[in-house]
Amino acid sequence: MSEHTVRLASAVIAAVGAAVTAYLLYVRQAGGALVCSTGGCETVQSSAYAEVLGVPVAALGLVGFLGLFLAALARGEWARLSQATLALAALLFSAYLLYIQLVVIGATCEWCLASDALTATIVALALLRLRLGEARPRVT
Amino acid sequence: MTRLANNRWRFAVVIVVGAALAAALIGASQVGAEQTQTGELAPAVDPPFAGIEQRGVVLGSSVAPVTLVEYADLQCPYCAQWSRETLPVLVAEYVEAGKLRIVFHGLAFIGADSDKALRTAIAAGHDDHLWDVVHGLYARQGAENSGWVTDELVREIASGVRGLDGEKLLSARWESSVEPELKRGVAAAGRAGVHSTPAFQIGRTGGRLELVEISSLGPDGIRPAIEAVLAG
Numbered sequence: 001m002s003e004h005t006v007r008l009a010s011a012v013i014a015a016v017g018a019a020v021t022a023y024l025l026y027v028r029q030a031g032g033a034l035v036c037s038t039g040g041c042e043t044v045q046s047s048a049y050a051e052v053l054g055v056p057v058a059a060l061g062l063v064g065f066l067g068l069f070l071a072a073l074a075r076g077e078w079a080r081l082s083q084a085t086l087a088l089a090a091l092l093f094s095a096y097l098l099y100i101q102l103v104v105i106g107a108t109c110e111w112c113l114a115s116d117a118l119t120a121t122i123v124a125l126a127l128l129r130l131r132l133g134e135a136r137p138r139v140t
Numbered sequence: 141m142t143r144l145a146n147n148r149w150r151f152a153v154v155i156v157v158g159a160a161l162a163a164a165l166i167g168a169s170q171v172g173a174e175q176t177q178t179g180e181l182a183p184a185v186d187p188p189f190a191g192i193e194q195r196g197v198v199l200g201s202s203v204a205p206v207t208l209v210e211y212a213d214l215q216c217p218y219c220a221q222w223s224r225e226t227l228p229v230l231v232a233e234y235v236e237a238g239k240l241r242i243v244f245h246g247l248a249f250i251g252a253d254s255d256k257a258l259r260t261a262i263a264a265g266h267d268d269h270l271w272d273v274v275h276g277l278y279a280r281q282g283a284e285n286s287g288w289v290t291d292e293l294v295r296e297i298a299s300g301v302r303g304l305d306g307e308k309l310l311s312a313r314w315e316s317s318v319e320p321e322l323k324r325g326v327a328a329a330g331r332a333g334v335h336s337t338p339a340f341q342i343g344r345t346g347g348r349l350e351l352v353e354i355s356s357l358g359p360d361g362i363r364p365a366i367e368a369v370l371a372g
Contacts, residue, residue, distance in 0.1 A: 034335075042336050043250055047284060048173040048217040052165060060165070081154060088158030093165045100169075106251050106285055130150065 003132045010072035010083065010125045014065050017118040021061035024111050028056055040107030049100050057097065061115055064090045068122055080133045084126040091123045173283075189275070192235055194268045197321065199231075200241035206234070206369045208362075209243045209341040209349060211325070211334045212274075214257035215250040215285070219338040220278040222357045227275075229359040234366060241345065244270060245325040247337060251285035259313035260294055262321045264304060266312065272301045273309075342369055 024045075027034050034041040044050065050057055064086065071083035094116045101108045193201055208230075212219035227242075234240035246261060248254035257277050264273035276297035282288025291310055298306035312318070332341050332351055342365050343349035354361035 046213065046216050046218070046250065046336050049169060051172060052169045053172045057169075081150065084154040085158045085161070088154060089161035089165070092159060092162030096162070096166045096169070104284060130154070 001128070001132075003129055006125050006129045006132060007072050007075075010122055010129070011069055013118050013122050013125070014069035014072055017065035017115055017122070018062055018069060020111055020115050020118070021058050021065055024058035025056060025062055028058055034109075034111065036110060040101070040105075041109040041111065043107035044101055044105060044109040044112060047100075047105050049097070049105065061090075065118075068126075077133065080126075080130050084123075084130050087119065087123040087126040090119045094119050189231065189271050192231060192271075194265075194271050196265045196268065197244045197262075197270055198241055199244070199271045200235040201238045202241065203345075204235070204238055204241040205345055206240045206366060207243060207343060207345045207349065208240060208366065209245060209328070209332075211245050211247060211329050211332070211337055211339040211341075213247050213250050213254050213337045214261065214274065214277050215254045215281065216337045217281065218357060220281045222338050223275065223278040225357060226359045226362065230362070230366070233359075239370060240366060244274060245328050246322075247325055247329055247334075248322075249337075253282075253285050253287065253289045256289040256313070258322065258325075259318050260289065260309060262318045263309050263312035263315070264298075264301075265321070266317065267304055269301050269304045272304070273297055276300065340365075342366065344369060344372075 024034070028045060028050075034045065036042070052060060067086050068083060068090070071079050071086060074082075097112065098116055101112065189199065192199060195202065210222075212223075230240065230242070235242065244261070246258040248258045261270050261273045261277065264270050277289070277293075280288075280293060280297070294310055295306035298304045298309050329339075332339070332349070334351070338354075338357075340352040340354060340362060341349035342352050342362075352362060352365045354365075
């Protein structure tokens with residue numbers, strides 16, 4: 001798989017993630033009901049953990065996915081490192097939020113789980129990209 | 141050798157910076173959640189209901205021209221924030237003046253402590269002290285589903301309310317007399333299209349109630365809706 005293909009796949013997945021988090025943020029701000037088959041979405045969204053110091057987690061997710069989208073489109077070493085770093089941070093924070101849902105709140109939100117799966121996929125792709133873009137030995 | 145070292149360095153940077161970013165977010169999340177759940181965002185106030193008529197789930201005069209219905213889960217931190225920041229203002233400005241009556245419809249969707257707290261409040265409502273107990277529960281709201289609605293907590297809240305017996309309250313909350321109000325709250329929320337808490341309906345007393353989109357959890361978030369119904 002070429003780095004170009006990995007970048008393209010990452011950008012598409014990040015765009016889907018941005019759409020998911022934008023939907024969560026829109027419903028939260030509009031005060032509507034989430035489409036939710038697990039029944040736990042409202043519980044999670046009404047939880048004290050739905051915000052980080054006043055900022056909705058969905059807004060953080062949207063910013064994160066947009067950052068991953070831009071990093072996927074950009075070329076070069078800084079883009080590779082930025083994408084991998086941001087993706088890893090997002091995955092660790094997602095793992096923490098998943099723990100909160102399962103253990104503290106006792107409810108899960110399927111949109112959050114979808115976002116977690118997308119994040120995990122982007123991490124795998126970002127690490128693959130980092131590997132594909134490994135620095136070549138200099139020929140002197 | 142140089143290539144291997146270079147790649148190790150790159151992966152190390154990614155892991156260290158990524159973990160640091162995540163740790164900062166997790167720390168901020170924990171601090172924010174603790175502040176919300178312990179009420180540090182706004183200080184708790186003294187019970188604002190002294191001398192105000194309470195009857196069942198209703199606070200205020202039965203002939204007040206405007207009715208505001210509050211849908212809340214007693215474990216919901218934003219409901220607690222609204223109760224601390226806005227309810228006392230509404231009581232002082234409208235309920236005491238006989239302009240507004242507020243109806244409490246409890247929901248218990250967050251978990252077991254929601255159900256226990258709501259049953260306690262409804263049982264207190266049978267002695268016309270629901271709003272006192274709701275206020276006491278919000279003021280002492282603990283971490284979600286941590287088992288914070290203890291018997292000791294109920295006794296402590298009851299001991300601060302004249303005319304309320306803690307032991308009687310502890311047994312009354314499991315009696316069948318609580319069930320109708322539990323069902324009424326769920327049914328009313330379903331009819332109103334309430335999907336999250338806190339949520340509010342407002343209208344002329346005895347007339348049609350409309351859902352209110354509050355712009356904030358502060359008094360200014362709901363005051364325009366009250367003024368509009370009073371003026372209409």
